[in-house]
Amino acid sequence: MLVLGIESTAHTFGIGIVTGSGKILANERSVYKPTLGKGIIPKDAAEHHENDKEMILDKALSKADIPLEDIDIIAYSCGAGLPPCLLVGANFALDLSKKLNKPIIPVCHQIGHIEIGRLTTNAEDPVIVYLSGGNSQVIAYAEGRYRIFGETEDIPLGNALDVFARGISLPMPGGPEIEKLAKSGKYIQLPYVVKGMDLSFSGILTAALNKFKENVNKEDLSFSMQETCFAMLTEVTERALAHTGKSEILLVGGVAANKRLQEMLDRMCEERGAKFYVVPYEYSMDNGVMIAWVGALAHNSGWKQDLEDKIKPAWRTDQVEITWFK
Ligand code: AMP
Ligand code: MG
Numbered sequence: 101m102l103v104l105g106i107e108s109t110a111h112t113f114g115i116g117i118v119t120g121s122g123k124i125l126a127n128e129r130s131v132y133k134p135t136l137g138k139g140i141i142p143k144d145a146a147e148h149h150e151n152d153k154e155m156i157l158d159k160a161l162s163k164a165d166i167p168l169e170d171i172d173i174i175a176y177s178c179g180a181g182l183p184p185c186l187l188v189g190a191n192f193a194l195d196l197s198k199k200l201n202k203p204i205i206p207v208c209h210q211i212g213h214i215e216i217g218r219l220t221t222n223a224e225d226p227v228i229v230y231l232s233g234g235n236s237q238v239i240a241y242a243e244g245r246y247r248i249f250g251e252t253e254d255i256p257l258g259n260a261l262d263v264f265a266r267g268i269s270l271p272m273p274g275g276p277e278i279e280k281l282a283k284s285g286k287y288i289q290l291p292y293v294v295k296g297m298d299l300s301f302s303g304i305l306t307a308a309l310n311k312f313k314e315n316v317n318k319e320d321l322s323f324s325m326q327e328t329c330f331a332m333l334t335e336v337t338e339r340a341l342a343h344t345g346k347s348e349i350l351l352v353g354g355v356a357a358n359k360r361l362q363e364m365l366d367r368m369c370e371e372r373g374a375k376f377y378v379v380p381y382e383y384s385m386d387n388g389v390m391i392a393w394v395g396a397l398a399h400n401s402g403w404k405q406d407l408e409d410k411i412k413p414a415w416r417t418d419q420v421e422i423t424w425f426k
Contacts, residue, residue: 102166103173103399104196105392108189109181109209110234111140113149115160116389117171120396122219125164127382127389128156134272139262146184153192160388171200175395178206179412180234186411194410205395205403206410210235210417212390213379214246217352219393221377224348227340229333229365230417232353232386233258233273236299238336239417240344241425248418249340250297257329258355260301264325267309268318278322279358285323288316294332297339304328330361334368341374350377356384397424 101120107113107129114129132148134140161168176193179186190206197204213235214228228239228246236252255263258275265274270281290307293300308321337349349369351362356378369376383389401424 101172101396101399102170103175103392103396104160104171105207105388105390105395106174106176106189106193107209107212107386107388107391108149108185109177109179109386110185111145112386113152113156113188114386114388115156116387116392117160117164117166118389118392118396120400122393122396124389125166126160127387128159128163129387130156136271139266140182142182142184145182146188149185149188153188168196169200171196171202173203173205173395173399174200175205175207175391175398177209177212177391178409179415180209181413183411183413186413190410203399205398206412207391207394207398208412208415208417208420209386209391210237211246211420211422212394213352214239214350215394215397216383216387216390217350217377217379220380220383221350223350223375223377225346226348226350226377227337227344227346229337229349229351230353231257231333231351231355233262235353236301237417238297238333238340240340240346241422242344244425245418245420245422248416249343250299250336253295253298253300254302255305257301257333258353260305260329261325261355264305264308264321268312268321273354275355275358278325279360281319281322282326282360285317285319285321287327288320288324290324290328292328292332294335297336299332299336301329326358326360330358330364333361334364337365338368338372341372347373348375348377350379352379352384354385357381400424
């Protein structure tokens with residue numbers, strides 16, 4: 101069985117092809133880049149996806165070395181995401197499914213990040229730390245769903261890092277730039293905001309931007325942003341591990357690439373005798389493979405999804421019934 105997955109929730113238009121047993125045959129993508137100093141403009145990102153979708157499809161098919169007709173199932177990112185971007189992927193998936201007369205499976209983007217992490221690391225039943233431009237959640241499987249144990253109350257961590265980076269004139273994406281500068285920074289105090297199991301990053305962002313106006317240097321601010329936000333996440337993740345009694349941590353999403361974050365979570369795991377896993381870099385970013393793989397899992401477990409809503413811009417991780425978890 102071959103599943104083609106389409107990702108188009110935000111900046112990335114991606115197509116992945118996987119077999120029913122999780123062999124990855126193609127992972128192609130094209131990323132919309134906003135103009136310098138600007139955030140993502142949904143209409144422009146959608147236009148980018150529309151322009152590049154056929155080219156990415158051709159690239160994925162030639163990488164997998166198969167004709168389009170060999171595809172058995174079309175899966176697509178149905179949400180959460182930006183409506184104009186989601187619509188490009190959904191319409192493309194519907195067209196392909198009609199043309200090939202093959203089933204279509206709408207996939208929740210966040211579940212894609214989790215499942216590609218489990219597939220590529222062999223983590224079995226981890227506490228998942230999912231950090232991206234649009235999400236910051238600490239998640240664990242319980243009774244048929246991926247439940248959210250803690251999450252941001254305001255902006256996601258990736259977004260906080262990007263807005264901070266823009267505020268101090270660094271290029272996008274901001275996370276890697278901040279990571280570089282942080283290497284030569286020292287600690288200055290920023291607000292540390294954990295409320296129960298939830299987190300807040302907007303106050304830290306404002307405080308850091310204000311300190312920049314007071315001439316605190318970029319290196320110290322970058323270091324302190326990282327130390328504060330990552331320590332908050334490590335605290336909440338440790339508590340989730342203790343509550344659930346699980347013995348693995350899986351770090352996924354674009355921010356997973358950060359070495360300092362990996363180091364802090366790894367050390368916490370070591371102290372608790374838990375195993376630490378990080379999704380490989382090429383699958384940490386938004387990609388079509390993760391969507392194809394959830395399509396395969398859903399199909400293999402006999403999952404049926406009605407197609408009432410073509411897109412679900414506010415679909416939440418814990419609204420999805422997980423029929424394949426063992
Ligand atoms: P995603 O939304 O999953 O595609 O992830 C994109 C986010 O990951 C952006 O906010 C980036 O700034 C962030 N990111 C990428 N690499 C790093 C890094 N090395 N450290 C921190 N954040 C990162
Ligand atoms: Mg994502």
